[in-house]
Each structure stands twice: as structure tokens, then as C-alpha cells.
């Protein structure tokens with residue numbers, strides 16, 4: 001019997017990728033801060049970045065290097081995650097990197113967190129550093145004082161907003177919730193975070 005070495009190779013390669021994949025946990029608003037921690041990670045194809053929402057009402061929303069605080073049209077978005085004070089239930093939302101040569105840029109879409117530096121990067125480069133991205137975010141601060149609440153951008157402030165799987169976003173997977181509902185579930189196992197959704201992203205235009 002002949003084996004398909006090609007198929008076997010693909011199988012082995014994907015099995016290996018799974019085995020070697022790492023998961024990075026990134027806290028969102030830890031200790032009531034307006035910060036992602038760490039502020040950036042260097043991830044390989046297959047690695048998972050699990051965002052853990054720790055306070056307030058933040059989002060993880062994809063943007064671009066040049067416009068850190070603007071929703072990327074075909075990007076991914078956790079939606080707003082409200083964390084009641086005093087809880088020890090910290091929901092989690094994750095993405096899987098499928099192209100590690102394309103940096104990915106994120107911000108919190110709760111005004112005015114991004115303009116205060118609540119931004120995050122995956123695989124920043126020597127040219128497009130996290131520091132420059134962060135500086136872009138701070139520079140996009142609107143004039144203080146009585147600005148009307150900024151018009152909501154395209155992301156609907158609902159629990160989970162499904163990413164647009166079309167266009168330039170090569171392999172955006174469907175959002176999936178283990179609870180089986182589109183809304184977030186707060187059930188948890190003794191403080192371990194709920195996995196809200198998983199999105200595969202990559203090949204994202206810069």
C-alpha cells in the first residue's frame with residue numbers, strides 16, 4: 001500500500017505545530033490599570049494569545065500601526081467585556097497567530113483608553129516598534145474638554161462581534177463560545193477564566 005507522503009507530512013507538520021504552540025496570557029486592565037500586560041508578545045504560527053479581562057469594561061480590538069485607535073475594517077474584536085467589581089471571574093478571549101511575519105496591532109475601544117496608551121502588539125518589528133505604535137496612540141488623543149462622546153465606530157457594542165471573515169483577513173475563524181451562545185458566559189471553574197472565543201487571524205494588511 002502506498003502512503004501519501006504529502007498528506008503524512010502535512011499531518012505531522014500540523015501535529016508538531018500543535019505540540020510546540022505556546023499560549024501567551026495577556027491581562028487586560030489588571031489591577032484596574034488601563035494597560036495590556038505584557039504590552040507586546042513575539043509569537044509563532046500556531047501560538048495562542050489569550051486575553052484575560054481583569055477590570056472595568058475593556059475590549060481587544062484590532063487596529064493598524066498608523067491608526068492605533070481606529071477599528072480595522074476587517075479586523076477582529078472581542079467586544080466589550082464588563083467585569084463587575086470584586087469578582088474573581090476573569091473572562092478570556094483568544095486569537096491564534098497564523099502568520100508571524102505580519103505584525104498585529106490592537107487597542108481598547110473604550111474611550112479614551114487607547115489615547116491613554118491602552119494598546120498591544122503582536123510581533124512588532126525593528127521598524128514598527130511597540131514604542132512607536134504607543135506614541136501614535138498617545139498622539140491621537142482628542143483635545144480634552146467637552147468633546148461629545150465620540151461617535152461609535154463600526155463595532156457594535158455587543159458581547160461578541162463576529163469578525164468579517166472575508167477580504168484581506170486570510171483565515172479568520174468563526175468565533176466560538178463553549179457555552180454555545182453568542183453572548184459571553186461567566187461560568188468559571190474556580191477563578192480560571194472562561195474561554196470566550198477563539199479567532200484565527202493572520203495575513204493581515206498592515
Ligand SMILES: *[C@@H]1O[C@H](CO)[C@@H](O)[C@H](O)[C@H]1NC(C)=O
Nearest residue numbers: 029030031032033034037055
Ligand atoms: C494595584 O493598585 C494599587 C493602587 O494603585 C496599588 O497600591 C497596588 O500596589 C497595586 N497592586 C499591584 C499588584 O500592582
Ligand SMILES: *[C@@H]1O[C@H](CO)[C@@H](O)[C@H](O)[C@H]1NC(C)=O
Nearest residue numbers: 057058080081082110111157
Ligand atoms: C461597556 O462599554 C460600552 C461602550 O462604552 C457600553 O455601551 C456598555 O453599556 C458598557 N457595559 C456595561 C455593562 O457597562
Ligand SMILES: *[C@@H]1O[C@H](CO)[C@@H](O)[C@H](O)[C@H]1NC(C)=O
Nearest residue numbers: 099100101102170202203204
Ligand atoms: C504573511 O504576512 C506577510 C507580511 O504581511 C505577507 O507578505 C505574507 O504573504 C503573509 N503570508 C501568508 C502565508 O499569508
Ligand SMILES: [Cu+2]
Nearest residue numbers: 058108110113
Ligand atoms: Cu479599556
